[in-house]
Amino acid sequence: MKLISLTDLSAADIRSIWTLAGKPAARLSGNVAWSFEGNGIRTRSTFLQAFRALNLEYIELPNLLKTSERACDIAGYLDPLYDFYVIRESNHARLAEFAIASRRPVINAMSSDGHPCEVLTDAYYIDSVLMPIERARICLWGPTTNVFRSWHELAAVLKLQLVHVCDSRFHRDLPHVVFTDKPDSTADVVITDGWSKEIDAADWSLTEQHLAAMGNPKLLPTPPFIIGRELSFDPCGYDGFTGYEQKKLLVPVQIAVLLHMANCRQDTRS
Structure with a gap:
């Protein structure tokens, strides 16, 4: 599952995320590729807290998509190394292209077209x-x-x-x-x-x-x-x-988004 725009979710997905946001956070295993353009002090702070609450390791990859390399090649090389991507990228089309190419959950932490x-x-x-x-x-x-x-x-x-x-x-x-x-x-x-x-x-x-x-x-x-x-x-x-x-609700909602995507990924693999 991807979250590049809210049209990637169904009404049931949104209700599932909100239900998870109202519960104590579960623990996940895995790691996150984290690329964050600009300041975004609130979004940056709350996502880092969400990773910690879920026991997810993260590696910062500055300017992940600001390269001439094809998005499919970036995804092909990095997908074996990461379980999630959380990316703040002004070029929405580039972010969407990467999300389509990747086999992992990709979360839009803000782009030119959406938040x-x-x-x-x-x-x-x-x-x-x-x-x-x-x-x-x-x-x-x-x-x-x-x-x-x-x-x-x-x-x-x-x-x-x-x-x-x-x-x-x-x-x-x-x-x-x-x-x-x-x-x-x-x-x-x-x-x-x-x-x-x-x-x-x-x-x-x-x-x-x-x-x-x-x-x-x-x-x-x-x-x-x-x-x-x-x-x-x-x-x-x-x-x-x-x-x-x-x-402050950014933290539980971001936790819930990651949990929901992890659950969807497990359902796909089963």
Whole structure:
């Protein structure tokens, strides 16, 4: 099994991962090829803790896919040495090519097109702490990013209905996403993400007035957030801020992803 985008999972897979996230971690044997582009201080910290909790050894392979070597050759040489790959790689197409070539589980720790483990974690928080996610009124705020693409994919897999507030140039025809350029309905949770410098922050910064118009929902900003860009105010002063502690759930969800993939691999071999 691969996790390059959330469409690689079924609804049953996602529920299995969330069930595992709520249980004490089992122990695995084996090792991980770990390649991590950029800073990603939260994702890096939590995956390393997940490896330790599962008793998995890891070897860091910087810039694993930033080579002219064919992806199938990299996989062919490395697959006998590793049980899992966890890769953060900006070139999504290159990551997907490697995942297809490899015979091992490959986990996308973030790419230009998606951030599946981050979104699985935030959705798990909504489902386990706030309310069943099928009932939650979820609003994505701002231009489409890799995080929001993963939310779009999750909505398709779980048959959720999202509202995505953004400029009309980012609107798409997606069956489970209602695109709009203004907050015209109430919400249970609003999710933001950072966006590129080309976007005019003044036009799309989320304000406390926007939140009030939506019924003062929970606010879940995807870090790192920048006050003055995606947020016009300090969320620490907002009663509905989900808080820094919420991101601790990255560890059990990442553990659960690895366990689920190990279970699927064993099922395939049996």
